[in-house]
Amino acid sequence: MTNVLPTADPWPALRVADWADTRETLHMWTQIVGKVRLALAPMVNHWWQVAFYVSARGLTTSAIPGRRTFDMEFDFVDHQLRLRTTAGAVETVALEAKPVADFYRETMAALERAGVDVSILARPVEVEVAIPFAEDRTHTAYDPAHAHAFWGQLVQASRVLNEFRSRFIGKVSPVHFFWGGMDMAVTRFSGRTAPVHPGTTPNCPDWVMTEGYSHELSSAGFWPGGDGEGMFYAYAYPEPPGFSDHPVPAGAYSPEWQQFLLPYETVRTAADPDALLLGFLQSTYEAAALHGDWDRAALEDDPARRAGPR
Incomplete structure (x- = not known):
């Protein structure tokens, strides 16, 4: 049987009000991973070195330099945060309903297991209420x-x-x-x-x-x-x-x-x-x-x- 692929990806409908809770939680999760990149990547004008890029499965940091080069990707198909290193290590953190505090703990533990030594400023930026990641049990939703x-x-x-x-x-x-x-x-x-x-x-x-x-x-x-x-x-x-x-x-x-x-x-x-x-x-x-x-x-x-x- 021949697989028939769609001619183009659709423009999905997603009302802001319908996913506000998930959006706020995901925002905090991306800040945690983003701060890992911020801590290790060399400075580029206008903070370009901290951003993520769209991938075929979600959002990726691209390669992050360090004692061991690695990348991190939010996979919105299998709903995992995937960490890969040049030494062959692969670690995952489930993207599921959980407090930001748990995601932070699991992500930092995955980095440690993979041999990535990093310390971040563990609180969010550019938000009115900045709850430290380790204490945030307010944001828990993930659809x-x-x-x-x-x-x-x-x-x-x-x-x-x-x-x-x-x-x-x-x-x-x-x-x-x-x-x-x-x-x-x-x-x-x-x-x-x-x-x-x-x-x-x-x-x-x-x-x-x-x-x-x-x-x-x-x-x-x-x-x-x-x-x-x-x-x-x-x-x-x-x-x-x-x-x-x-x-x-x-x-x-x-x-x-x-x-x-x-x-x-x-x-x-x-x-x-x-x-x-x-x-x-x-x-x-x-x-x-x-x-x-x-x-x-x-x-x-x-x-x-x-x-x-x-």
């Missing part, structure tokens, strides 16, 4: 179907954001998942330095934000929060005059959030989700580049041309 659907959202967001990223030859970040804010982003840079960022992020030192926003940028991504099914967003730092009034065919500027927002559900239910989202990404980038006087001729190029014969 496998919801976690799998969330990963499906990230698969789609990452795919389109990577296509958008390919159009830029200036300094541009990878498409990566930041566990602090629990969002996926790609960021383009004009090449100029920026005013010192004011900080003010909850439980996050101002100097962290100063490094993250040290250079003029246009950033866009996906956040699985807010209302509905989450939001695609786009903003500029510093925001140039005229940015908020720039015509954007999809989405709208939010004065409260100081960024353009496009509901995930609007994209998911569109006749051509990719085209709608790419239009939003391109137009919001142009809002930053045009009003911020970026050198677009030096920063942009056609990926199809670059892939052709030399």
Whole structure:
């Protein structure tokens, strides 16, 4: 019998309110693993070294250097945190309903068994209430179907954001998942330095934000929060005059959030989700580049041309 594969991955529906408890628990779990990477990976501009990446099964740290190189992956198919080292060790921690305190203890024990020596600042960042991981028995929920659907959202967001990223030859970040804010982003840079960022992020030192926003940028991504099914967003730092009034065919500027927002559900239910989202990404980038006087001729190029014969 011939296996018939689907022509494309679906854009999954997942209402924020339906998985809020799982989301909050998973946020804390990703912070634990993210802090392991933060503790061992060499510093890269704007904290790029701490982020995760979408994989064919979930979210991965990619290879983390140390006395023994290893990686860690949230597998949202088999629902395991999988740890693998270059020495051949494989350790797993079950992704199931349990307190953050238990997940923290099990994860640190798995690292120790695998021969990974690491110490982390064991409390969350960028959240209003920062319960130390070892004491957190408040966040206990984990619904496998919801976690799998969330990963499906990230698969789609990452795919389109990577296509958008390919159009830029200036300094541009990878498409990566930041566990602090629990969002996926790609960021383009004009090449100029920026005013010192004011900080003010909850439980996050101002100097962290100063490094993250040290250079003029246009950033866009996906956040699985807010209302509905989450939001695609786009903003500029510093925001140039005229940015908020720039015509954007999809989405709208939010004065409260100081960024353009496009509901995930609007994209998911569109006749051509990719085209709608790419239009939003391109137009919001142009809002930053045009009003911020970026050198677009030096920063942009056609990926199809670059892939052709030399």
